[in-house]
Amino acid sequence: MAFCEDDAAAAGAGRTSGRSFRLVCEAGQRALVEALLAATGHVAEPEPFSPWCRRIVAEPTPLGSSMAARFGYIHIQDRSSMLPPLLLNPPAGARVLDMCAAPGGKTGFLAQLVGRAGFVLGNEPSPDRLATLRQTLSRENLANTATCAAADLAPLLPAGSFTHILLDPPCSGWGTLDKNPQAAKIWAGDKVAPLASLQRKLLATAAGLLAPGGRLLYSTCTTNVAENEEQTRFALDHLPLKTVPLAAPAGFVFEAxxxxxxxxxxxxxxAASAAQGFYMALYEKTGGEAYDADGALPGEVVPDKALLAAGCEPSGLPPGAVRAFGEKVFFLPAGAALLPAGLRYQGFGLGTYRSGVFRPQARARVLLGAGGPGFTEDSLSRIEALLAGQSLPAGDLPSRAGLYWRGLPLGFLTRKGARALWSDR
Structure with a gap:
């Protein structure tokens, strides 16, 4: 699944679908992102369980192709799927591991919750799903994240190294039968046993990686007791974990x-919640030792002057460092310094660095300062023209000029001769 997880069932023109989505922006930009949605006729109402979450009430065109979605300012997500990050509730600055992270909706929400000073590592063993995860985080400019692809994290990460862990493991998906009607047949009877075994192994790994007093949120999108309550019983009976009772979020109905x-x-x-069936349990680590040794961030240093020369504003980045690996440039959050040298991981992609010259990728809006050189549009007509392949007079703008809508940064334009155009490269 990609950022428009429900887009295959997108509403037709004028239909009210009631689908949920999350605003992906700074808190002070929420009203502006909603205005961008309104400019394309998309109207939403707040969800009662989080100031970041909305439910669409007018969708004249598919929400996944809206301007806000194209520039990564919203993430379409089932409302139940938004709950695990909220219930884990990591504070600002927390160090978080998302053990089974693709397609990235929960990872991205965690990154928003921990803020600029926090760090989220998203792990996804499947290469195809890892690519989707990275695309999601890149499109949404969540630079305080890194990603890796390990089938077993236990031998790769230090014990006690994360204050918060989200474990949403592979499951039978019985809670998604409205979208996946074959799930109950595919995972019937004894076929679930391998999944349950994998879930227990992942729970044990999570307990080992959690710092003393740290919190682990286990969630599934299935109604199967063997993958839910029985796993909770396993965790309490065999792992150094105790239950933290969960308060019911507003806007949902819960079963016993x-x-x-x-x-x-x-x-x-x-059915009563108009959402996927989900199970969630929160645990706290008892005993153990914390790991708090930070190492050096790898890669070749890319100096701030190279970013400034390219019309970028490095002060918009979270705490961390800009590093080159060959010609590719990544931002490595400060929290990534805890990751051991033996773990292969990737930071947030920023662009390229050749012969001392930095070139930002088009969608790295995190590098756009407020009111920098570029096009600031009050309507969408010229932005739509650029996305359709047209170009605009560049005037005296630099080779990589900013594109803004009412001050909201969208990305970098490319100058070709006397013209400026949009390119996703």
């Missing part, structure tokens, strides 16, 4: 747990 010896968990009533 399916085991009498399990409490404090949440099981979403899919």
């Amino acid at each position: 747990p399916q085991r009498s010896d399990v409490c404090g968990v949440l099981r979403v009533d899919s």
Whole structure:
């Protein structure tokens, strides 16, 4: 799935779909992003469980192709899928691991919640799904993240190294039968056993990587007791974890747990909540030792003057460092310094660096300062023309000029001779 996770079922012109999405921006930009949505006729109402979440009430064209979605300012996501990051509730500055991260909706929400000073590592073993995860984080300019692809993180990461962990493991998906009607047949009977075994292994790994007093949120999109309440019982009986009772978020209806010896968990009533069926349990680590040794960030240093010469504003980046690996340039968050040298991971892609010259990628709006040189548009007509392949007079603008809508940064234009055009490269 990509950023428009539900786009295959997108509403037709004028239809009200009621689908949920998340604003992906700074808190002070929320009104401007909603104005960008309104400029294309998309009207939404707030969800009651988070100031970041909305439900569409007017969708004249598919939300996934709206200007706000194209420039990564919204993420379409089932409302149940938004709950795990909110219930994990990492504070600003937290060090978070998302163990099974693709397609990136929960990873991105975690990155928003921990803020500029926080760090989120998203792990995804599948190469195809890893690519989707990275595309999501790149499009949404979540630079306080890094990604890796490990089938088993236990031997690669230090024990006790994360204050918060989200584990949303592979599951039977019985809670998504409205979109995946074959899930119950595919994962019927004993076919679920390998999934349950994998979930227990991942729970054990998560418990080992969690710092003392740290919190682990386990979630699935299935209604299967073997993958839900029985896994909670396993965690409490065999791992250094204790349950943290979850308060019910507003706007949802929840079913009772399916085991009498399990409490404090949440099981979403899919039909009553107009959402996917989800199970969530929150744990706290008891005992163990914390890992707090930071190392050096790898790569070749890219000096700020190279970014400034390209019309970029490095002060917009979170704490961390800009590094080159060959000709590719990545931002490495400060929190990535805890990652051991043996772990292959990737930071946030910024552009290229050749012969001392930095060239930002078009969608790296995190490098655009407020009111920098470029085109600032009050309407969408010229922006739509640029996206359709047309060019505009460049005047005396630099080779990589900013593109803004009412001050909201969208990306970098490319200058070709006397013209400026949009290119995703």
